[in-house]
Amino acid sequence: MAAIAVGVLAPVGITSARAADKGPGSIGIRLLEAPVARRNDPRARMYIVDHLKPGTTIKRGIEISNKSSAARRIDLYAAAASIENNGFTFAAKGTPNELTRWTRVEPPFANLRPHSKAKAKITINVSRFARAGERYAVVWAENRVAADATHNIGSITRVGLRIYLDIGPGGEPLADFKIEKMKGARDKHGRPSTTAAVRNLGSRAVDLNGTLDLRDGPGGISAGPFPLDSGITLAPHGTGTVTVALDPRLPDGPWKAKLTLRSGPVERTSTATVTLTNEKARSRTLLYVAAAGVIALAACALALVRLRRHQRNSQRPATGTTSSEGKCHS
Structure with missing residues (x-):
């Protein structure tokens, strides 16, 4: 059975947000194209997010950049990943999984002059015997600088492009989540926050980001929007907690809190009345x-x-x- 290339691709207009992409002397990686069918999915413009049938082959173009003032060799390879402790977790270099065995990056390295770019191609050839389910991996761009007479300590810099690939017959599984049990708190240093439990109701992983708005506080005041401290990734049918740090000057309340969370095109909102009190201090009182x-x-x-x-x-x-x-x- 020959592999079948599927999907209409369109250029991607945004760059993957990677910490190592920002400072001087850094390297970068970004996706150049995404399926037209996912034009409304922000995750598909940053990562490779797809649903494929067994025996399918896809190709994605990427761009590698050298943002430093020195020539660099950048190695390109795929490594295993997983979702653990509500985070997208990267395995050590050379660690394989089923998805990395299907994935090839060509060319495997690029020699880049200072402040230059190059293109590469990711090919994923799914086995026709693949079982249904979602797999995770990362395509890394890595630069190694060995210790020498100028540099006493060697360094390794790498940036990655996540892959969320679901395999199975028929259409793509549902992606959905639910916000539960929102409450306010204040730590021992007086810093307030709001937390909420979230349940992934679907069969695809979700990357959660969003904002919190506070309304109808003491004297009718409002505050926000406040962004999440950091997004979390929930595995299919998993649960986790999101936290929003708030301004320490805010009074205890009560407040009417409105939390909006997003993962790709899926958006959910929940409201609750919260009070920003230190539970331990309140218990002692x-x-x-x-x-x-x-x-x-x-x-x-x-x-x-x-x-x-x-x-x-x-x-x-x-x-x-x-x-x-x-x-x-x-």
Whole structure:
């Protein structure tokens, strides 16, 4: 059975956001094309995100850039990845998985002059015996600088392009998630935040980012939008927690919180009333109030016992005195 190339591709107009892409002396990698069918999916313009049938082959163009003032050799290769602890986790170089065995990057390296670019091609040839399910990998662009007379310490710089590839017959599985259990908090340093539990309802991984708006606070004030501290990645049917850091000057509330989360074209919103209090401090306060109440009740009970004892003593006949009645004197 011959492999079949599928999908209409369109140029990609945005660059993958990678930390190593920003500073002087860095290298970069970005996707040049994405399926037209995913034109409304921001993730598909940053990463390779697709659903394929067994026996299918796809190709994607990428661009490699040398943003430094020195010539660099940049190696290109695929390595395994997984979703662990609500994050997209990269395996060590050379670690394979099923998806990396299907993936080839050509050419395998590029020699780039200072401030220059080159193009490469990623080919993914899915086995016709592949089982249904989503796979993960990263295509890395890596530059190694060995220690020499000028540099006492060698360095390795690499930037990556994620691959989320779902395999199976028929159409693409549902991508969906639900926001649950939103609440406010304040840490021991007084810094407020809002957290929410999120459940992935679908069979595709979701990369969650979004914002929080606060409305109807004390005196009718509003605040926001506040971005998530950092996005999280949830595996199919997984659960996790998102956190939004807030301005320390905000009063405790209560507030009407509106959280909006997105993963690709999927967007979900949830609202809840939150109070930005330190739960431990609040618990200690409640404990102190309860203890004070117990002490007050004990004091009242003791005072009542003493009062009743005094009343009983005042009503009892006097004893220990002598009387001359009924006695004869000589």
